[in-house]
Amino acid sequence: MDAAPLYRQLATHYRQAIAAGALAPGDRMPSVRALMARHGVSLSTALQTCRHLESQGLLEARPRSGYFVRPPRRATLAPVEEPHPSLPDPAQYIGIHQRVSAILARGQARPDALNLAVACGAPSLYPAAALQQAAMRVLRHQPELFGRPVPFNGTPAFRAALAQQALAARMTLGADDIIVTHGCVEALNLALRAVAQPGDVVAVESPTFYGLLQILENLGLRALEIPTSPQTGISLEALDLAADAYANIKAVVVVPNLQNPLGAIMPDAHKARLAAWAEARSIALIEDDTYAALGNDDTPLPALKAFDTSGNVIHCASLHKTLAPGMRLGWIAPGKWRPRVEMLKYAQSRPNEALSQLAVAEFMTSGGFERHLRRLRAQLREQRERMGEAVAAYFPAGTRLNVPPGGFGLWIELPGKLSSERVFDAALEDCIRVSPGVMFANSGRFDHYLRLSCGSPWSRELDQAIRRLAALVERLATS
């Protein structure tokens, strides 16, 4: 005879259904009305059942939608390891381009695969319709736009709006200090070409955004990878050591806020120290501030450029990830290299087209951008947490994980030094595309890491993909 109250009995029944996978994470729990009918219980018993399951972390209530199954909670995974300082040999960082390109090409050849490799949000996260409306207004007001030459260095309205934005990140820039580029990628190309010559050494974070390693190799520059903490970013001690060992470092490139792939945010004190250090050493400091607006906190993260007192910091950023993946709007504030960067931009691609600049300028000055960012931050936080919980729940023991305080990605250390390229291959076979750690450094140090994108709203499909990925990691790790 079962002495437990009715709601508990029902709850046990549904807990077992969840454990057996009959109800999967993301599934809708039968409605209260359905429970009443199916089990012949009262409204209050049906409600109590759901609340109990919710209190146990098995269900969650979504406003106006009912209860849904959550991924089971588990103790959080241990964070990924802090780096061990070491002095790499810059000569070894040749060849990343081919490797990265090959991995990208293999991924692109499977457009049907679920894309957990892209460091960008799903289309639903962006205000495409509002930007479309803004673009239509611009076209209506300026029907001659496509017949007139594009303004040098970018449209005044957009540059002014960017200068306004920059204030929030504590930079004091005039519109004239800013040159509009084709994404942050073009900005980085220009910054590097302005300060370094082929053969020069450039210090970068390790691991780092593979696109940067491609750029460096393409420009004939040599990357010196500096150990970087998942919590506080580039190691200033290791950087100092490296600068003593390699006299020919021409520039340091860092992503100070929400580094890719680690998600690290440099503390303000580090930013100030780094800016002063680079200036004292006459080493150009290039910051890639692509992700600054995507932190959990609505208070903007200060840019490195905010700590620049002499024009030695080149600030590069873009709206590609924060506002419009379908535009290629980036910019550069080149500090004391402005004349040279202007010249290089002109010779490399001429100024950008005006339309998207004008549409975005309108969107920014109307306040739409700030409202959008607040929503996007909250949504990304939710997505990262969901994905983090799923990884914690399904991945085998020995996995380590950082759920960073912003951005698009999780950085995962695989158990047992499992090769991320093997995982990449097997996952692609199973129609899932991930970013193997091997893309983020040339040193082999991150071969057993994985970056997973959290750009898409959580869904049953995602949950199942993480399950399959976890099963595959488990299989490979023990075979």
Add this chain to the structure above:
Amino acid sequence: MDAAPLYRQLATHYRQAIAAGALAPGDRMPSVRALMARHGVSLSTALQTCRHLESQGLLEARPRSGYFVRPPRRATLAPVEEPHPSLPDPAQYIGIHQRVSAILARGQARPDALNLAVACGAPSLYPAAALQQAAMRVLRHQPELFGRPVPFNGTPAFRAALAQQALAARMTLGADDIIVTHGCVEALNLALRAVAQPGDVVAVESPTFYGLLQILENLGLRALEIPTSPQTGISLEALDLAADAYANIKAVVVVPNLQNPLGAIMPDAHKARLAAWAEARSIALIEDDTYAALGNDDTPLPALKAFDTSGNVIHCASLHKTLAPGMRLGWIAPGKWRPRVEMLKYAQSRPNEALSQLAVAEFMTSGGFERHLRRLRAQLREQRERMGEAVAAYFPAGTRLNVPPGGFGLWIELPGKLSSERVFDAALEDCIRVSPGVMFANSGRFDHYLRLSCGSPWSRELDQAIRRLAALVERLATS
């Protein structure tokens, strides 16, 4: 007593008014009705007067607008000289960038000046409104465009439309052979980066588009200037000599159709020989085909790429001059270097935004592009002839001139080896911006040449500017 018929007397009166400048070229002749009233003559006498002045080349009839004063005809000027073959030293071609940039900057600092420096048409020459409509349709049909990632290498629709266009210039290209770029300038950057390394020598036409010299210098490449005929383009004999003398030539860059600044068109036989020669020598052949659509003839000029049998020709072009100065749409067909160019484009700026590509694809497939080009060709021809006549009429003896069979520019040899930089300076003082020959080569060989843009519809303002310019040349030449 004057025995001449009345219409002749009146015609003499007006010829004198024109000679004295009371009626300037571009001015409207008093209407037939006004002549009748003013001089008390019959309709037939008034009409005869105008027709007589027209037959003498002093007036011209414009449909539905009446008679206008023409610049006085004069014997055509002698054409500019053919080049003398010589072997330049590539080492000397360093420094052009600063020089060109300085001249450009001085020009830009005078936005009030009449711009005869721009190798592009006035806004009224382009179908901006039709493109605006096309862009609005695209936005209406694809409201999510700005939220979705941009397609790799360019949008399929635009690349297919370009491949279709290429057929007319006798190239057989699939959409996949084409990568969309930010103008021809980015295409040239990618082509050069694909085939040459810093320090390598690249053979170019002399004189050549200064943008190319800037690009070469920026990429650390050395320009070897090859004598180029105003009639038939690059001298194949000089090129062959140069290739024997400099073993390390990695590429040849030519504008085969309507070369800038000369306006030369390479004969098809030269194109075929050059393509075969470059292939035999394993030297990459890069063609900049920016102006091909702007010849006097509606029959398309074949591209160099049409003579390519092995993928050794890289074809670069753009719509910036032919369709939409307000867009930055160019492309590259990289032949056998396609994988490398794809990689470089991705690392340099990522793929282009989709909107203008889609708008133009629609415009092209609707037949609007061909109709526009026919109008544009006729209009440019008229503008070149007008400006040519004005130069012939006003410039001092010893001036030599080519009115090329297409494109935007006149190439003028100044009398008495007058320095074009002095003319540039004096003209800018007088609010006229020209392109001094010194920008088009580093060898000093074209210091006494001038490029004048014919991008704007002929007007009284233009006529007066050419008069002032001519006066200024005369003064400087004799001082």
